[in-house]
Amino acid sequence: MQFELTSEYLDKLRDAIDDKDAAFLNAQLHELYAPDIAEIINQLRDSEAAYIYELLDDETAPNVLLELDDDMRERLLATFSSKQIAEQLDNMDSDDAADVISELPQNIQEEVLSHIEDLEQASDIAELINYQEGTAGSLMAKELVSVYGFETVNACIEEIRRQTDNVDVMYAVYVVDNNERLIGMLSLKKLIISHPLARIEEIQDPDIQYVKTSTTSEEVAEIMQKYDLVVLPVVDQFGRLVGRITIDDVVDVIRETAEENIQRMSGLSDDVDSNDDLWRLSRARIPWLLVGMCGGIVGSRIIGTYEQQIKIHPEMAYFIPLIGAMGGNVGVQSSAIIVQGLANNTL
Template identity: 40%
Template sequence: MVNLNIEEIMPDIEHLIEDGNSGALLNILMDMHPADIEEILNRLKKEQRLYLFNLLPTELASEVLSELDTPVVDQILEEKTEEEISSLVDQMDSDDAADVISELPEDKAARVLDKMTEEEAEDVKQLLHHEEDTAGGIMAVEFLAMPENATVNQTIEKIREMRDEIDELYNVWVVDEHGHLIGSVSLTDLVLAHGNTKLKQIMDEDLHFVRVDMDQEEVANYFRKYDLVSVPVVDEHMKLVGRITVDDVVDVMEEEGAEDLAYMAGAPDEEIMEESTFVLSKARIPWLLVAFFGEIVSAFILNSFEATLQQKVISAFFIPIVMAMGGSTGQQASVIVVRGLATGDIGLGDTKRRLFKEFRISLFTSIFFSALLFGVVYFWDGLLFASILAFSMFVVINNAAIVGALIPLTFKRFNIDPALAAAPFISTSNDIIGLLIYLSITTFALRMF
């Protein structure tokens, strides 16, 4: 593989595509890593992308296909016949093949499975039965399991036989006569042991494993916590059914991180490589509607306090700062909690402690900004309104911090993705509540004084 600067070669790639110089293109692509080819395909227009992909030999094309984002995969596969798709997925690991086939229309997926080799088709069907976002959905069924009475020499011979089937081998899993996982042997221990040594004599019985129904985000946290590179997957009876490697976990971490950011931005289910304006708009509009109707409620609140605004016109000038400080405080608290829940650093058992911590932080910040605002408004309008505004800011900031921390924790308790809370729910709710608090305090104070 060569190390190329994609930015530098893109003009040459596009020029060669326009000229239809397939020979020169293949000379360039054959020396590149599939991930680099994937990056090139992502930067091309649809027609150029299809032309370039169709030049690739089947084995390389299957490796590139497993790297591509879903919208690009859809573009490529819609031009392919069932025979062509089956030849591509036959070259993939079972988990990658299952990911590709799961994106196909149901009838087309069934026809592709019929054209695959029987063994590969059965592996893919097994994976498709599991939920997509679980350990079963991301595992591969290509693994090496040996009986506990097998010798080191027998195990090494088995590794040689399976070298084309298993790309990355880190451990040999040891099973009993019923296929139940009972231990593991590292490659280091395997190489250093005598040839006639039985695996049960050198296996590690204190091993890490995950259940087939464990959420993929929990799997990623499990890998991170114990610094794992590979882990076996077992069913409810401890029967070995697959394995997950660190490259799968890296993909999960990227996917979960992107998903959380998308929820926080109010643009979930949006693929970066998606080109359809309608699809992208359809994903964003529901979340924008929440913000839209939330601000309509804010408008009604303003209308109901019309008399107060007319009596003290200056109070309208500070509505933006009150809403902004409340919204920003709520977002800060929610993002910290969402991230902590995602990484496992915060759990539901930490709810009271977390809320108290956020209250302590908001207490300090609210005092700081209330004092700052009091000083500004005191020289602008005098003591009374400065006090009203400072007290309103104090209450709004503290309320926003508690709401921002509490909503993600509540979502988590009801098994709803906490990232959903970040936007637009928290920002919109804090706008409404903050506005209501500010104008209610102002109205009460003006009546009393």
């Protein structure tokens, strides 16, 4: 069921790229989902990647771009003009587009924004890149369906038909008052099973969870996990509905936080993986090794003051590594338990 990238398959694709066999490649790409295509492109050389990317249709290409590794995406975008980048962003959800554009240099950002045809999309993206990294504002997307409380179910369904062009995935309809302030929500299920002439106010659920744009990502992740939410509305400081956060973005936050914790615990000061270059890997590893070395040197000075005793009883030296290792192991275990307690708020 799940796609598995084999090296034979990759070689076959590479040969087809060398032969510029667009028909074969198109047939292959059509069979695959965007994340799978991204997995393939990540393994290709830059020129091959650009060739494959060219072949993708307008709907698939932006999704593939999003799923690429950060450095492959950077290299691929570097070969694009501002106008070409703008075309890709036009077909993305606003939050994804904001993520991509915020990786570009400042001067190119403005150029790209000016080339986006859909003015609403451009202003949404411009708004989103202004929110600080690590807040609900930076996680949220602008695409949502909202209705006024005084409308009927029928009018609401009409409104959904109208607004739905912008919204790929929709789990709930938000209900706002005349001032665009969030007052409740309506599940699609409720909408389907309610009488067409019922007023939204009467069938909505006023008791909903929401966050402010300034709420931290960690708190958003915590709320969505605790209350088992799939989508969470975001309001500004006046309580007006400005966006929504979906669980898939939060799953990424949870995974990244866990990875970061493991790396921190093992004394890496930077986010690295085994494919990174030597310089980046060294830079991440050396700081805490230096701290460890300073500690070791202090330890050797202290042992040095017992020189005479060691001369007389050299067997004392045998147990230095044993005592050090046991102390270290117990310390690491205890810190793992305590750190986890802090992370889960059980402490």
